[in-house]
Amino acid sequence: MFRKDRIIDRFFGYVKIDTQSDPKSNSTPSTEKQWDLANKLVTELKEIGMQEVSIDENAYVMASLPANVSHKVPVIGFVAHFDTTPDFTGTNVNPQIVENYDGGDILLNEEKNIILSPEYFEDLIQYKGQTLITTDGTTLLGADDKAGITEIMTAMEYLIDNPEIPHGTIKVCFTPDEEIGRGAHKFDVQKFGAEWAYTMDGSQIGELEFENFNAAGAVVTVEGKSVHPGYAKDKLVNSMYIAQDFINSLPRLETPEHTEGRQGFFHLTNIHGNVEETVLEYIIRDHDKKHFEARKKMMKDLVAEICKQYERECVKIEIKDQYFNMKEKVEPVMQIVEIAEEAMKELHIKPIIKPIRGGTDGAQLSFMGLPCPNIFAGGHNFHGKYEYVPVESMQKATEVIVKIAEMTANKYKK
Known part of the structure; x- marks a missing residue:
């Protein structure tokens, strides 16, 4: 034909x-x-x-x-x-x-x-x-x-x-x-x-x-405090360690390499930083709208929890919906x-x-x-x-x- x-x-x-x-x-x-x-x-x-x-x-x-x-x-x-x-x-x-x-x-x-x-x-x-x-x-x-x-x-x-x-x-x-x-x-x-x-x-x-997936992008910005390491006791706050806490607090098996079908995920696509500031870039995906909204809330709640732990606003998050x-x-x-x-x-x-x-x-x-x-x-x-x-x-x-x-x-x- x-x-x-x-x-x-x-x-x-x-x-x-x-x-x-x-x-x-x-x-x-x-x-x-x-x-x-x-x-x-x-x-x-x-x-x-x-x-x-x-x-x-x-x-x-x-x-x-x-x-x-x-x-x-x-x-x-x-x-x-x-x-x-x-x-x-x-x-x-x-x-x-x-x-x-x-x-x-x-x-x-x-x-x-x-x-x-x-x-x-x-x-x-x-x-x-x-x-x-x-x-x-x-x-x-x-x-x-x-x-x-x-x-x-x-x-x-x-x-x-x-x-x-x-x-x-x-x-x-x-x-x-x-x-x-x-x-x-x-x-x-x-x-x-x-x-x-x-x-x-x-x-x-x-x-x-x-x-198709509901999709959003998230940018997590972690603020630290840089102090000369020789005089850093109780003063230095390493943003990279806080960022690591954030990463490890999300469900480890809810990532692209562990999901299929209609299973959603969090995907860390980029990370760059130093002691003073670390930025994490994520994409959030889920077919189910309720689960999608729950994923976004989980990230926001985690930010609030870490800020409470450090008793200051050391982590900020910006989430933007991409498509539905x-x-x-x-x-x-x-x-x-x-x-x-x-x-x-x-x-x-x-x-x-x-x-x-x-x-x-x-x-x-x-x-x-x-x-x-x-x-x-x-x-x-x-x-x-x-x-x-x-x-x-x-x-x-x-x-x-x-x-x-x-x-x-x-x-x-x-």
């Missing part, structure tokens, strides 16, 4: 453009180089025949595919992001093709002896016999989320070239800065004009997600999940419905009035040199987009 070579060529064209975002930047997009791919996508959308193609001052790319049926169908959308994570370099991506994968080790880089092995990455086994796209061991791949862009673009081109497939009006949007949590910040939901949408930003084939569980906004319109689930089943794809242990643009968009579940894009091992994507998974994701469009049109036919 969708030629492998066409999908590979399109995907390669995207991943070879460096679009790494930068959390330290205050601009949108956060890096100038994201414009390179954004402008390319505008040109390509016009070339395949999409309508109302636009790019705004923040590099949000939007386009429309007009309905080809006479009856009223809800306007739906598909969203993907074009930035890549700042966690690992995306410069000079050199993707490798592994034809008819044999189920064994894949040598990514002979010089550096970097091996992608199913002994460590067990998911590889399920793709035996398929065509894999990997890195060369020196960069990430960028399937997160250029696979999603490839699938949306290919699906729109297919619908345009095959007008016998019924569909309502379809909107697409490609966004910057998702990897630094800003992908939806300047998304114009009203301009987009869809009743609901799907982010094509999941991992393995079959993933369908409408739950989209389940709250999607459950009232569960038919949008059911349509995606049924589309997968019709294509003989087993739906894997599970909570996201993270967040997507869809979480923020759902709270902005655009319910937005997440669908697999096919990639694995995101944000590093072991990232890979099976071409067959990208083909299937493209089929899912087309099937959702067709099923939505038929569902609302009187």
Whole structure:
């Protein structure tokens, strides 16, 4: 249905453009180089025949595919992001093709002896016999989320070239800065004009997600007193020791490396300090809203307890909410999940419905009035040199987009 070579060529064209975002930047997009791919996508959308193609001052790319049926169908959308994570370099991506994968080790880089092995990455086994796209061991791949862009673009081109497939009006949007949590910040939901949408930003084939973490960030600042160590008796207060007390007082097993599924956690992401001052940076995550609020309260209570112990305000905490569980906004319109689930089943794809242990643009968009579940894009091992994507998974994701469009049109036919 969708030629492998066409999908590979399109995907390669995207991943070879460096679009790494930068959390330290205050601009949108956060890096100038994201414009390179954004402008390319505008040109390509016009070339395949999409309508109302636009790019705004923040590099949000939007386009429309007009309905080809006479009856009223809800306007739906598909969203993907074009930035890549700042966690690992995306410069000079050199993707490798592994034809008819044999189920064994894949040598990514002979010089550096970097091996992608199913002994460590067990998911590889399920793709035996398929065509894999990997890195060369020196960069990430960028399937997160250029696979999603490839699938949306290919699906729109297919619908345009095959007008016998019924569909309502379809909107697409490609966004910057998702990897630094800003992908939806300047998304114009009203301009987009869809009743609901799907982010094509999941991992393995079959993933369908409408739950994600509630998320907050916390900064804990500990104040000490620096005194010459030779004369420090009963005077010096080492902020690093107090910070250590704070760290050790949180539940040790409620951290990312000890949790899974719907289990929440506290995650210490950064620590820097000296005797006078130590700063701890945390992220707080939980799917359950009550548990999420309890985690924030636990940290605040711990700060109060330590201050009481030292009889002064030696610890301060600032907590900022980042995003919330989209389940709250999607459950009232569960038919949008059911349509995606049924589309997968019709294509003989087993739906894997599970909570996201993270967040997507869809979480923020759902709270902005655009319910937005997440669908697999096919990639694995995101944000590093072991990232890979099976071409067959990208083909299937493209089929899912087309099937959702067709099923939505038929569902609302009187």
